[in-house]
Amino acid sequence: MNRATAHFVLGILDVAALYACYYVFDEWAYIGEQIENRVEQISIQAYFGLYALMALIPLIHALSFFSWKDGARKWLSRSLIALLILLFINAFVLESRIKARLSDAGYHYCQALSEQMTFSEFSTYLSDHIPCQK
Amino acid sequence: MSIRSSVRQKVKQNTQTLDVFSTADLINAWEKTTGKEIAQVVGETARFGANYVSAVIDANVATKLIGDLGMNGRAVLKVVGDKQYIIFKGHPGARSIFTSTRYLATNPKVVDMAIGKIGANRAIVSGARLTIFLVVPLNVLNYILSDRQTMSDLLGTTATDLAKVGIASAVASVAASAAAALTTVAVGPIVVAIAVGIATAFALDALDKRLGVTDALVDALDKAYDNTFGEFGRQLNQVERLLNWQIMNGAPVGQGIFY
Numbered sequence: 001m002n003r004a005t006a007h008f009v010l011g012i013l014d015v016a017a018l019y020a021c022y023y024v025f026d027e028w029a030y031i032g033e034q035i036e037n038r039v040e041q042i043s044i045q046a047y048f049g050l051y052a053l054m055a056l057i058p059l060i061h062a063l064s065f066f067s068w069k070d071g072a073r074k075w076l077s078r079s080l081i082a083l084l085i086l087l088f089i090n091a092f093v094l095e096s097r098i099k100a101r102l103s104d105a106g107y108h109y110c111q112a113l114s115e116q117m118t119f120s121e122f123s124t125y126l127s128d129h130i131p132c133q134k
Numbered sequence: 135m136s137i138r139s140s141v142r143q144k145v146k147q148n149t150q151t152l153d154v155f156s157t158a159d160l161i162n163a164w165e166k167t168t169g170k171e172i173a174q175v176v177g178e179t180a181r182f183g184a185n186y187v188s189a190v191i192d193a194n195v196a197t198k199l200i201g202d203l204g205m206n207g208r209a210v211l212k213v214v215g216d217k218q219y220i221i222f223k224g225h226p227g228a229r230s231i232f233t234s235t236r237y238l239a240t241n242p243k244v245v246d247m248a249i250g251k252i253g254a255n256r257a258i259v260s261g262a263r264l265t266i267f268l269v270v271p272l273n274v275l276n277y278i279l280s281d282r283q284t285m286s287d288l289l290g291t292t293a294t295d296l297a298k299v300g301i302a303s304a305v306a307s308v309a310a311s312a313a314a315a316l317t318t319v320a321v322g323p324i325v326v327a328i329a330v331g332i333a334t335a336f337a338l339d340a341l342d343k344r345l346g347v348t349d350a351l352v353d354a355l356d357k358a359y360d361n362t363f364g365e366f367g368r369q370l371n372q373v374e375r376l377l378n379w380q381i382m383n384g385a386p387v388g389q390g391i392f393y
Binding site: 002006009018020054055064081084116119 | 179234269288294295298299302308309312313314315316317322325326328329332333336337338339340342343348
């Protein structure tokens with residue numbers, strides 16, 4: 001792949017990454033909104049925080065425009081690896097915080113209404129007074 | 135103490151109760167106790183592991199690579215004549231895997247460690263293959279254990295699963311190739327492949343859920359089955375009932391069907 005095509009591909013992925021990050025924030029806010037409005041059934045994609053891993057793409061792309069000295073490159077590489085690990089941890093922390101938030105607000109997980117897809121699960125949480133049945 | 139009473143006492147002390155269940159009873163008891171269907175639990179847990187096993191393997195390769203090349207490890211792609219070489223920067227004596235300064239891009243060591251375009255692509259293809267090898271048997275297992283799954287569910291789910299694995303791998307492969315063409319950090323392409331692969335896989339699931347692709351495919355398979363084998367079965371049943379009626383009522387057998 002030549003450099004122009006590579007920039008074009010990563011450019012498209014940059015846009016996708018921005019949307020992915022926006023989606024994570026929007027989903028988090030939407031869950032809060034649903035809890036405030038006492039919606040009876042809340043369905044969320046489990047570990048949706050993993051979308052935020054895409055944030056690495058614009059960073060790697062931006063770094064490729066500059067030439068870095070060895071010392072700086074060393075720290076940049078470390079920061080990138082640290083960021084990758086942080087984003088992974090963030091996804092799991094976000095998931096546990098959502099579960100705690102839902103549980104505190106009086107919601108319970110309903111397996112019968114949850115749907116297992118190929119790579120992820122769409123978990124359904126019901127208000128405590130609603131029985132879990134299909 | 136007599137021998138008889140001593141034996142009796144020993145038997146009493148060692149009394150154990152053994153309950154014998156049939157497989158179906160055992161599964162029923164387990165489902166009643168936990169409130170979960172066994173197929174759901176087995177399928178979901180195993181699938182979760184299957185989906186992320188390739189990402190874990192990739193992460194393991196990346197860790198090995200960092201261990202060998204260091205955080206600052208750089209690999210540069212160079213074309214000499216018609217051959218592609220991977221040139222490793224830094225002191226080769228400090229490395230344990232890549233002990234030379236340059237390797238052919240097709241060298242097994244380079245390909246195994248997912249360096250460069252060929253290496254990253256190989257890692258993605260083998261990851262996708264592994265996911266397929268695990269996901270398909272798990273779908274079949276889920277179908278066998280579940281009471282509520284039909285053959286159309288199995289075929290529809292497996293077809294969309296394979297399509298999703300293929301699309302996610304292709305997108306990750308293109309992204310990794312693009313990163314390999316631009317960045318000189320050796321772990322760059324594999325990190326991009328992990329990030330893009332996971333995000334694409336999740337996005338495909340979300341799209342499938344929103345558009346109902348799997349459900350539509352299962353419905354279409356159900357309808358196709360009903361219109362072919364189902365219709366054929368109904369016609370046969372109708373013929374059988376007519377023949378039975380003719381035999382019971384002394385009417386000419388086969389009249390209206392064969393002549």
